[in-house]
Amino acid sequence: MFAFLAEHREALFPPSMFADMYPSSNGRPSLPPQVLAATVVLQSLQGLSDFETVQELRCDLRWKAACGLGLYDMAFDPSLLTYFRR
Numbered sequence: 001m002f003a004f005l006a007e008h009r010e011a012l013f014p015p016s017m018f019a020d021m022y023p024s025s026n027g028r029p030s031l032p033p034q035v036l037a038a039t040v041v042l043q044s045l046q047g048l049s050d051f052e053t054v055q056e057l058r059c060d061l062r063w064k065a066a067c068g069l070g071l072y073d074m075a076f077d078p079s080l081l082t083y084f085r086r
Contacts, residue, residue: 001045005038005066013037031076038067040081050078 005012018033042063043053057063057075064073
């Protein structure tokens with residue numbers, strides 16, 4: 001699943017899918033929504049809490065690759081996942 005998301009993340013979650021969530025009047029999103037979408041998919045598959053999910057994203061290179069983060073990229077606050085799933 002990690003390799004699949006890393007390879008197909010952009011096709012699965014194109015920017016147009018999130019256009020209504022990030023209209024130009026709101027400015028540029030601080031985190032690409034594709035990263036959040038891939039994170040929520042992995043969270044659901046693993047059955048993790050928001051806190052556990054962010055810990056995996058911070059420490060597991062498979063998660064970073066699947067979600068499109070670089071080696072030294074930081075994750076985000078767990079509360080962002082709650083907001084994203086609304």
